[in-house]
Amino acid sequence: MDKPSLRDVARRAGVGTTTVSRVLNQHPNISDTTRARVTAAIEQLGYVPDVGARHFRLGRTHAVSALLPMIGTPFYETLLTALHGPLEAQGYDLALFPLLGSQRVRRFRDASALAYRADALLIVSQHPDELYGGPPPFRGPTVLLDAQHPTYHSVSFDNHSAGRLAAEYALGRRLPIVFLDGADAPGAPGSPVFVARRAGIVQTLGRHGIRPVLTVSVLPEQEGLRLAAQQIAARRPPGPFLLLAMTDDLALGVRQHLHDSGGLRLGEDYLLLGFDGSAAAAAAGLSSVVQPVQAMGEAAASVLLEALRGELNTLVQRQFSPTLREDRSTALQADPQQHPT
Amino acid sequence: MDKPSLRDVARRAGVGTTTVSRVLNQHPNISDTTRARVTAAIEQLGYVPDVGARHFRLGRTHAVSALLPMIGTPFYETLLTALHGPLEAQGYDLALFPLLGSQRVRRFRDASALAYRADALLIVSQHPDELYGGPPPFRGPTVLLDAQHPTYHSVSFDNHSAGRLAAEYALGRRLPIVFLDGADAPGAPGSPVFVARRAGIVQTLGRHGIRPVLTVSVLPEQEGLRLAAQQIAARRPPGPFLLLAMTDDLALGVRQHLHDSGGLRLGEDYLLLGFDGSAAAAAAGLSSVVQPVQAMGEAAASVLLEALRGELNTLVQRQFSPTLREDRSTALQADPQQHPT
DNA sequence: TTGAAAGCGATACCAA
DNA sequence: TTGGTATCGCTTTCAA
Numbered sequence: 001m002d003k004p005s006l007r008d009v010a011r012r013a014g015v016g017t018t019t020v021s022r023v024l025n026q027h028p029n030i031s032d033t034t035r036a037r038v039t040a041a042i043e044q045l046g047y048v049p050d051v052g053a054r055h056f057r058l059g060r061t062h063a064v065s066a067l068l069p070m071i072g073t074p075f076y077e078t079l080l081t082a083l084h085g086p087l088e089a090q091g092y093d094l095a096l097f098p099l100l101g102s103q104r105v106r107r108f109r110d111a112s113a114l115a116y117r118a119d120a121l122l123i124v125s126q127h128p129d130e131l132y133g134g135p136p137p138f139r140g141p142t143v144l145l146d147a148q149h150p151t152y153h154s155v156s157f158d159n160h161s162a163g164r165l166a167a168e169y170a171l172g173r174r175l176p177i178v179f180l181d182g183a184d185a186p187g188a189p190g191s192p193v194f195v196a197r198r199a200g201i202v203q204t205l206g207r208h209g210i211r212p213v214l215t216v217s218v219l220p221e222q223e224g225l226r227l228a229a230q231q232i233a234a235r236r237p238p239g240p241f242l243l244l245a246m247t248d249d250l251a252l253g254v255r256q257h258l259h260d261s262g263g264l265r266l267g268e269d270y271l272l273l274g275f276d277g278s279a280a281a282a283a284a285g286l287s288s289v290v291q292p293v294q295a296m297g298e299a300a301a302s303v304l305l306e307a308l309r310g311e312l313n314t315l316v317q318r319q320f321s322p323t324l325r326e327d328r329s330t331a332l333q334a335d336p337q338q339h340p341t
Numbered sequence: 342m343d344k345p346s347l348r349d350v351a352r353r354a355g356v357g358t359t360t361v362s363r364v365l366n367q368h369p370n371i372s373d374t375t376r377a378r379v380t381a382a383i384e385q386l387g388y389v390p391d392v393g394a395r396h397f398r399l400g401r402t403h404a405v406s407a408l409l410p411m412i413g414t415p416f417y418e419t420l421l422t423a424l425h426g427p428l429e430a431q432g433y434d435l436a437l438f439p440l441l442g443s444q445r446v447r448r449f450r451d452a453s454a455l456a457y458r459a460d461a462l463l464i465v466s467q468h469p470d471e472l473y474g475g476p477p478p479f480r481g482p483t484v485l486l487d488a489q490h491p492t493y494h495s496v497s498f499d500n501h502s503a504g505r506l507a508a509e510y511a512l513g514r515r516l517p518i519v520f521l522d523g524a525d526a527p528g529a530p531g532s533p534v535f536v537a538r539r540a541g542i543v544q545t546l547g548r549h550g551i552r553p554v555l556t557v558s559v560l561p562e563q564e565g566l567r568l569a570a571q572q573i574a575a576r577r578p579p580g581p582f583l584l585l586a587m588t589d590d591l592a593l594g595v596r597q598h599l600h601d602s603g604g605l606r607l608g609e610d611y612l613l614l615g616f617d618g619s620a621a622a623a624a625a626g627l628s629s630v631v632q633p634v635q636a637m638g639e640a641a642a643s644v645l646l647e648a649l650r651g652e653l654n655t656l657v658q659r660q661f662s663p664t665l666r667e668d669r670s671t672a673l674q675a676d677p678q679q680h681p682t
Numbered sequence: 683t684t685g686a687a688a689g690c691g692a693t694a695c696c697a698a
Numbered sequence: 699t700t701g702g703t704a705t706c707g708c709t710t711t712c713a714a
Binding site: 048049051052053055056059061062063070077080081084088093094095096097098100104107111112113114115116117256257260261 | 389390392393394396397400402403404411418421422425429434435436437438439441445448452453454455456457458597598601602
């Protein structure tokens with residue numbers, strides 16, 4: 001026999017197919033002796049239930065598909081890990097469909113795409129309107145993660161208020177502020193995340209009548225970082241200042257160069273505040289505006305599960321707020337000459 | 342009608358189900374008028390074929406599953422993009438199943454896992470024996486990518502000869518060799534990739550009776566890099582030397598520190614050779630031992646497709662060889678005092 | 683506690 | 699060129 005079916009098992013065990021199905025699905029009303037006979041038959045034949053057939057019959061796949069940009073950052077790793085746990089606990093399997101190459105989006109407009117053979121859909125860091133020209137090809141529950149849209153459930157992060165938080169913290173230190181902005185690659189549209197973050201910073205400073213004493217834009221490259229550090233070292237204010245960087249990577253990269261070529265000492269010559277709460281930042285003692293990535297993943301899972309249970313008859317738009325993780329990099333070292341406290 | 346089936350379409354168009362099926366599958370023997378009627382009915386009902394049912398009936402899913410370690414490097418991005426193209430061209434869809442968290446491996450031992458509802462399986466950077474305790478739960482064609490096993494088809498890279506190639510190149514330059522090795526994180530088993538690469542280097546040097554004048558092991562951290570650079574600057578041989586680094590990242594990181602704190606000039610004081618052929622290396626003019634990642638992805642796709650067509654009755658173990666991409670970092674600048682040419 | 687039979691939605695054989 | 703019908707493997711009434 002090529003691939004034994006439930007029927008083969010039934011024949012072998014001398015029972016009906018119903019009984020075998022019940023054994024497989026742990027139904028209560030089965031006598032122990034029958035169960036044993038069936039189990040033995042399963043064993044002997046090496047029977048494995050056909051999941052596709054079960055899926056077909058029940059109309060449910062127990063699958064959740066996630067559409068996401070090609071993955072290269074710890075952000076997605078944390079997010080997906082947090083997401084996966086609760087889903088798995090409820091018997092759902094998670095499959096990933098990265099948007100490989102820009103042209104491949106076409107694939108996701110096809111309703112017969114594998115990604116849509118699922119009970120629910122998660123769209124990560126993408127806007128449905130851009131992804132789909134017209135109506136979405138998937139009919140089931142859909143949740144946006146790290147993105148927002150008026151007609152979809154969403155779990156996202158408030159980047160604007162993250163910018164505000166950073167700016168307010170910076171203002172509180174009462175030091176001149178140097179702003180290390182991330183430049184967009186030429187031609188790139190500028191990530192909405194950075195746009196909001198930047199707006200939050202600039203608007204908040206502006207509302208307090210403050211402008212950075214110096215703003216440096218930098219492409220995230222080796223050479224760019226070095227040049228930025230040179231500029232900062234040359235044009236910095238006379239006393240200590242607070243360097244507000246748009247990302248942790250920028251902050252850490254520039255810190256290196258400020259030290260090596262500029263001789264600037266963190267904690268004495270300047271304070272440093274980053275963005276993202278990356279592991280690298282934590283390891284380096286960098287204060288940072290933290291996005292609760294794990295909590296967002298868990299929230300997405302919970303929205304997804306609710307929707308799958310059909311308990312969601314209202315639109316859920318959950319937006320997470322930033323927190324600020326203070327660390328060594330914003331601690332001014334005792335320096336009796338200028339700062340008695 | 343909730344979700345129209347093929348039967349509804351047939352009734353609506355006043356034809357048999359067979360005819361509708363034929364229209365859907367572009368069968369030739371359909372009159373234009375019938376086709377038009379059916380198409381109209383499909384349109385009117387908003388009918389979308391049930392892929393799950395088709396899958397059930399045909400016994401094929403048109404899906405390929407890839408099991409891979411959680412993704413954080415451009416390596417996998419290139420690999421998967423190269424892989425995806427040919428598969429898609431043949432009508433196969435690719436779904437990714439990252440091994441999220443170490444415990445989640447359990448999930449992949451379950452034959453009913455979503456990942457196995459596919460026509461073929463690709464196991465990336467994993468050894469089946471470690472992944473599965475016993476027999477694999479998937480019965481269809483299986484291909485290993487970036488890994489090897491005696492009983493599976495595989496597409497992999499010859500790390501040992503990559504090490505040899507680097508060593509031979511280094512020997513050819515006839516300069517003292519400083520070896521910048523990557524240290525394994527404490528407790529980690531040491532990636533087989535690095536083990537082979539290192540062995541290739543050391544054995545080749547040894548065969549020529551050469552030992553590095555200095556070997557420095559470094560954890561890939563900011564602090565580690567700086568310390569390594571200090572050591573190199575302090576203990577380097579008197580004249581120019583060749584610095585052989587285990588990865589591009591290590592090479593580029595140390596170059597920075599050698600320049601900033603040691604004042605060593607690349608191309609005059611030392612030459613630098615890296616490993617991996619990363620984009621960063623190319624951008625920085627770093628010579629590097631290159632792994633043909635894209636070609637490997639394409640090769641995996643082709644093996645997969647052959648297997649799917651049932652044309653593979655012999656074991657395929659394809660191992661790719663490294664090439665060396667020479668760039669500025671191994672060009673010794675004209676220095677009349679020592680090197681007239 | 684057990685089983686016979688209907689049916690999920692598509693495809694394909696065989697006839698017409 | 700078309701259509702009736704069996705069939706894929708499973709779950710689920712309904713009856714016994």
